[in-house]
Amino acid sequence: MSLTMCRVCANPLSQPDFDRPAPAQSSIRTVLPVATQVYVCRMCGHVQSPDLPALKDFYDTQYRISLDVDGHDQLYENAAGEQVFRTQYQAEIIGRLDVPQGARVLDFGAGKATTLQRFADLRPDVDAHVFDVSSDYVDHWNTWVQPGNQATYTLPEEWVGRFDFITAHFVLEHVAAPVEVLESLARALAPGGRVFFSVPNVETNTGDLLVVDHLSHFTRPSLERFLARAGLLAERIDEDLFHGAFVVVARSGENQPVTQPNPSHLTDVLVRWQALLDNLATRKLEGPVAIYGAGFYGSVIATCLAGQASIFLDQNPYLQGSTHLDLPVGHPGACPKDVRTVVVGLNPARAHEILGDGSPWLPEGADLLFLDALA
Ligand SMILES: [Zn+2]
Secondary structure, eight states, X not given: OOOEEOTTTOOEEOSOSEEEOSOEEOTTSOEESSOEEEEEOTTTOOEEOOOOTTHHHIIIIIOOTTTSSTTOOOEEEOGGGOOEEHHHHHXXXXXXXXXXXXXXXXXXXXXXXXXXXXXXXXXXXXXXXXXXXOXXXXXXXXXXXXXXXEEESSOOGGGTTOEEEEEEETOGGGOSOHHHHHHHHHHTEEEEEEEEEEEEOTTTOGGGGGBTTOOEEOOHHHHHHHHHHTTEEEEEEESSSSTTEEEEEEEESOOOOOSOOOHHHHHHHHHHXXXXXXXXXXXXXXXXXXXXXXXXXXXXXXXXXXXXXXXXXXSOTTTTTOEETTEEEEOGXXXXXXXXXXXXXXXXXXXXXXXXXOOTTSOTTOEEEEGGGTO
């Protein structure tokens, strides 16, 4: 058996703190035939999952985020009836960060680079560059990024010291060697340049622990040590800007971690997830059953319920009318009247807030079942 080491501090890790047999959930809502294992590092507070088999191939050919539907986007916020899409919100955040006039900007792990495209629409002075570990996106990039500013698979040597601003939106949680990758981004900075990245915050979005292609689950202490190891100084590590995520702005410099790790808090969270999933897998719900939310949490629920659910309900117009895990996805307003149980497939930390007091679409006599009632 190979020795497992912490991806942030290289501390040896022994037994997984969570180990559940296949199937597992991916971040793109697919089900993968691998076990879900999670390790908590007692040294730095980082949380991690094993490499996926054939990781390179997964991103090269299977991870086609938002490619199949033009204009597809992930719904970021839906409280108070307001719909904001993720790339739009990310572009707004960057817009507030005083990116210098004429800046050379790189979107690393760009996918379609929709965020940078939206930002460049507002700021035509910036010199946009894109990079990803797949060539799937080149056709889309060609519509707005000049070919000399595109790279795939490895960062070109001539990009060292080039960029005033580098973005990596929800990328670093996917990579096998995050310190190495962040070091390569630090090297690509021009003097005075900044790296802007976001990663899920496992403490406010605990379902992230179950996402098997998120090889790292960052905590504040592990993030501070991660930046220090890559030679970056944090200007800010923000937990409030983006729900369930850390938003980091950093530049080259010495960094002293200040937050103490709290590994037992995370092992407790894993124990609660284990209980919740066992409860869901053995519970007989009054049917027909609908699942509110066809995103990550809804997918976990559908997999656990093994055939008990008959429909997903979701506010995202890009998902309505599609099928997911062999179930139709409909607007909540179109919930079949005979549904007796609606399981709420939203981040338990925010589900009550998102649904608010009223669920006018809920059929008469149907029950709403929240995940936090099952743990
Ligand atoms: Zn560690």
